[in-house]
Amino acid sequence: MHYFKKLYPIFTVIVLCLIWELAVRFFKVPILILPSPSDIYLNLVLRHELFLTFSIPTLIEIFAGFFMAATTGVMLGIMVSFSPFAKSSIYPLLISSQMVPKVAIAPVLTIWFGSGLMAKMFIAFLIAFFPITISTMVGLEAIDPEMVRMFRSMGSGPYRTFMKLRLPAALPNIFAGLKIGMSLAVVGAVVAEFVAADRGLGYYLLYANGQLDSPGVFSALVLLTLIGVTLYYAVEFAEYLLVPGVLHKETDLTKASM
Amino acid sequence: MKLLVELKEVGKIFPARRKGSAQVEALRPTTQNFCQGEIVTIVGPSGCGKSTLLSLIAGLEMPTSGELLIEGKKIEGPYTGSGIVFQKDLLLPWRTALENVLVQAEARGFDPKAYTDRAQELLKLVNLQDFANFYPHELSGGMRQRVSICRSLLHDPQLVLMDEPFAALDAITRDQLAIDFDKFVQAGQRTVVFITHNMDEAVFLGDRVMVMTPRPGLIADVIEIDLPRPRPLSIRDTPQFTHYTAQVRALFMKHGIF
Numbered sequence: 367m368h369y370f371k372k373l374y375p376i377f378t379v380i381v382l383c384l385i386w387e388l389a390v391r392f393f394k395v396p397i398l399i400l401p402s403p404s405d406i407y408l409n410l411v412l413r414h415e416l417f418l419t420f421s422i423p424t425l426i427e428i429f430a431g432f433f434m435a436a437t438t439g440v441m442l443g444i445m446v447s448f449s450p451f452a453k454s455s456i457y458p459l460l461i462s463s464q465m466v467p468k469v470a471i472a473p474v475l476t477i478w479f480g481s482g483l484m485a486k487m488f489i490a491f492l493i494a495f496f497p498i499t500i501s502t503m504v505g506l507e508a509i510d511p512e513m514v515r516m517f518r519s520m521g522s523g524p525y526r527t528f529m530k531l532r533l534p535a536a537l538p539n540i541f542a543g544l545k546i547g548m549s550l551a552v553v554g555a556v557v558a559e560f561v562a563a564d565r566g567l568g569y570y571l572l573y574a575n576g577q578l579d580s581p582g583v584f585s586a587l588v589l590l591t592l593i594g595v596t597l598y599y600a601v602e603f604a605e606y607l608l609v610p611g612v613l614h615k616e617t618d619l620t621k622a623s624m
Numbered sequence: 625m626k627l628l629v630e631l632k633e634v635g636k637i638f639p640a641r642r643k644g645s646a647q648v649e650a651l652r653p654t655t656q657n658f659c660q661g662e663i664v665t666i667v668g669p670s671g672c673g674k675s676t677l678l679s680l681i682a683g684l685e686m687p688t689s690g691e692l693l694i695e696g697k698k699i700e701g702p703y704t705g706s707g708i709v710f711q712k713d714l715l716l717p718w719r720t721a722l723e724n725v726l727v728q729a730e731a732r733g734f735d736p737k738a739y740t741d742r743a744q745e746l747l748k749l750v751n752l753q754d755f756a757n758f759y760p761h762e763l764s765g766g767m768r769q770r771v772s773i774c775r776s777l778l779h780d781p782q783l784v785l786m787d788e789p790f791a792a793l794d795a796i797t798r799d800q801l802a803i804d805f806d807k808f809v810q811a812g813q814r815t816v817v818f819i820t821h822n823m824d825e826a827v828f829l830g831d832r833v834m835v836m837t838p839r840p841g842l843i844a845d846v847i848e849i850d851l852p853r854p855r856p857l858s859i860r861d862t863p864q865f866t867h868y869t870a871q872v873r874a875l876f877m878k879h880g881i882f
Contacts, residue, residue, distance in 0.1 A: 510712075520728060521702060522731035526730075526733060530730055531716070613717065
């Protein structure tokens with residue numbers, strides 16, 4: 367029964383697709399305005415080779431950007447929470463750096479890094495790393511100082527206290543940040559492809575749009591959504607493996623709205 | 625009896641927090657001795673410096689004057705030969721009761737496997753043998769505090785420091801723990817310093833009661849409690865017991881606490 371409940375959202379999607387399909391047929395909506403789910407499905411099947419070759423670069427960009435964001439974000443979060451000096455000198459800059467519209471820097475980055483993987487990875491990284499840094503920091507600082515005192519009284523040094531107390535206590539927060547970061551990395555990669563690219567799903571989406579190929583646009587959208595959802599659940603699965611069950615909590619994805 | 629802890633004119637002054645505010649004398653220079661195997665309770669109103677005194681003995685705070693010796697050695701950092709029970713149970717939520725007891729070994733860098741048997745034994749001593757694999761959120765407040773007592777005893781310390789360990793518990797649970805207190809700490813073998821703000825508790829548990837008064841923190845008097853151990857709850861109704869509590873109350877009245 368418990369696992370069955372997890373399938374409920376899939377039923378919802380099926381029902382919605384059915385309504386969509388019937389509505390498009392019943393009201394005779396032109397395919398240019400809104401293709402029906404079956405049109406999109408046929409388009410995906412018909413041109414599956416093309417979509418496969420266009421998905422791979424986007425996947426690599428998302429992955430590379432996320433990986434960079436995850437390592438940098440967690441490191442920065444640890445640094446800022448450990449050193450008062452780093453906190454006072456870096457943290458305010460981190461906050462104000464979020465006021466810079468990163469999407470707007472994308473063209474500049476394209477000038478610097480060209481239209482290859484590098485620029486796209488970097489844009490995905492820039493968009494994704496901030497929530498990871500902040501949640502790592504929040505997680506590490508939410509620890510009861512009494513607990514730290516207790517570890518100190520047992521003769522535990524900073525490293526052991528970090529490994530046995532701070533890190534496990536901060537893991538749920540770190541993973542909350544990683545999940546938000548993952549969904550933002552997808553946004554970053556697509557935006558980067560909008561600016562300058564000769565391959566990738568984002569690039570294809572713009573191209574199909576220019577051709578008034580609505581089924582093509584929607585196919586790219588469906589694939590991007592699938593990639594995003596899959597990667598999100600991959601992070602959730604890693605969390606399931608690494609974080610003790612009693613600490614699991616829901617991630618508030620509304621924070622990731624872009 | 626052999627001396628374990630010696631306080632020689634030990635005082636603690638906290639510097640002024642803000643410009644213009646006065647420094648706080650948390651502990652007026654105090655000379656006291658704690659012998660091996662005795663249970664000393666320290667009773668006083670909140671803010672009288674009793675927790676500061678405990679932190680000084682634990683080596684978590686350094687005195688601003690005088691010196692503190694344990695087994696003849698001057699204390700200059702956390703004294704790891706002690707086991708501390710804090711007011712909050714400070715159990716790690718992602719660890720079971722047994723694993724929480726083993727924190728004491730892991731924080732010291734010892735192999736927890738070598739301590740598992742002893743941890744089980746301690747849990748049995750406090751009647752929690754059936755709850756070894758329960759997580760803190762599955763245990764009651766009294767059970768959690770018993771786990772934290774086991775944690776403080778894992779390394780078989782000769783000095784046990786207890787900072788209002790029963791203060792957050794309800795009256796009945798507190799009495800239940802008080803009855804078995806001698807058994808838990810193996811009275812007569814370990815030196816116990818027990819902080820409380822409850823006069824009854826202080827007289828019931830202590831071989832000696834140190835009465836503290838605030839501003840500045842000062843041990844006003846030390847009362848020897850000549851009641852046989854182990855003590856049943858009914859001892860509280862005896863004239864000798866009420867005589868002792870009356871003595872403590874009289875001291876507080878003399879110092880303007882009441």
